[in-house]
Amino acid sequence: MYTIFVTGTAGSGKSLLTSNLLEWYNNNDVTPISINLDPGVVNLPYSPDVDVRDFIDIYSIMENYNLGPNGSLILANDLISTKLTEIQNQADELNPDYIIVDTPGQIELFVFRSSGPYFISNFLSDNKVTLFTMDGTLAESPINYVSLMFLSQSVKLRLNTPQINVLTKRDKIIDKLKEVFEWSNSISSLQNSLNEEKNYEQSLLSKDLIKTLFKSGHITNPIAISNITMNGMINLSATLSRLFTQGEEGRKNNLGM
Ligand SMILES: Nc1nc2c(ncn2[C@@H]2O[C@H](COP(=O)(O)OP(=O)(O)O)[C@@H](O)[C@H]2O)c(=O)[nH]1
Numbered sequence: 001m002y003t004i005f006v007t008g009t010a011g012s013g014k015s016l017l018t019s020n021l022l023e024w025y026n027n028n029d030v031t032p033i034s035i036n037l038d039p040g041v042v043n044l045p046y047s048p049d050v051d052v053r054d055f056i057d058i059y060s061i062m063e064n065y066n067l068g069p070n071g072s073l074i075l076a077n078d079l080i081s082t083k084l085t086e087i088q089n090q091a092d093e094l095n096p097d098y099i100i101v102d103t104p105g106q107i108e109l110f111v112f113r114s115s116g117p118y119f120i121s122n123f124l125s126d127n128k129v130t131l132f133t134m135d136g137t138l139a140e141s142p143i144n145y146v147s148l149m150f151l152s153q154s155v156k157l158r159l160n161t162p163q164i165n166v167l168t169k170r171d172k173i174i175d176k177l178k179e180v181f182e183w184s185n186s187i188s189s190l191q192n193s194l195n196e197e198k199n200y201e202q203s204l205l206s207k208d209l210i211k212t213l214f215k216s217g218h219i220t221n222p223i224a225i226s227n228i229t230m231n232g233m234i235n236l237s238a239t240l241s242r243l244f245t246q247g248e249e250g251r252k253n254n255l256g257m
């Protein structure tokens with residue numbers, strides 16, 4: 001059983017990607033299930049097999065604790081880890097090959113508080129991977145691109161799982177795609193684009209920051225996908241398979257099998 005945690009900023013395409021991955025695996029003769037971990041979501045583009053909203057009700061929290069919508073959302077997110085056993089049991093009962101976990105809309109409430117990292121590290125699965133979805137329409141300037149790459153590394157620091165960067169909405173940035181890939185492939189290309197930015201201080205800071213990322217090999221080509229045309233899904237599923245299989249071989253080697 002492999003688990004894919006779909007993370008990313010609000011509106012970056014996590015839920016739609018969850019829905020597409022479910023369809024993708026269903027069409028490829030394996031059994032996927034979905035878990036919705038967002039207690040505050042109203043509409044989803046798929047029907048979750050396991051749903052945190054069955055255990056945490058945002059409206060009862062508002063009433064019981066006399067909280068407004070924001071406070072209630074924070075508390076609801078903090079409570080996710082307390083429902084780990086129930087969610088794990090429901091998922092295990094379905095005996096899936098793949099579990100795709102759609103995480104809460106507001107990344108800071110999940111990844112940057114204790115509940116999310118606790119849930120991910122204690123969820124039992126043969127292998128786990130995090131997808132970090134980067135909204136392609138936000139990656140259009142080199143400074144934004146650098147800030148997204150830093151956010152991705154920040155998520156990796158918090159979650160401590162293998163991670164794949166996924167650039168969503170490629171259908172909206174077709175003209176820009178080549179340049180974005182050049183930024184990931186060569187520091188000089190990114191530096192050249194940063195040199196052309198009007199704001200000198202931001203440009204300088206970005207150039208200082210990317211030196212660290214490139215030096216440690218942490219800027220890699222994101223996988224560009226469109227959740228609308230499905231372009232890029234083959235690449236994403238191949239990368240996921242590779243990562244899961246490598247993990248398995250690594251484990252076997254460790255166990256001396
Ligand atoms: N054009 C385009 N729109 C997308 C894509 N992925 C998501 N969207 C749209 O972006 C909005 C937010 O998507 P959603 O999956 O709810 O984001 P979430 O908040 O990260 O779960 C929705 O209106 C989606 O239809 C994509 O690849 N291309």
Ligand SMILES: [Mg+2]
Binds near residue numbers: 041102
């Ligand atoms: Mg969502």
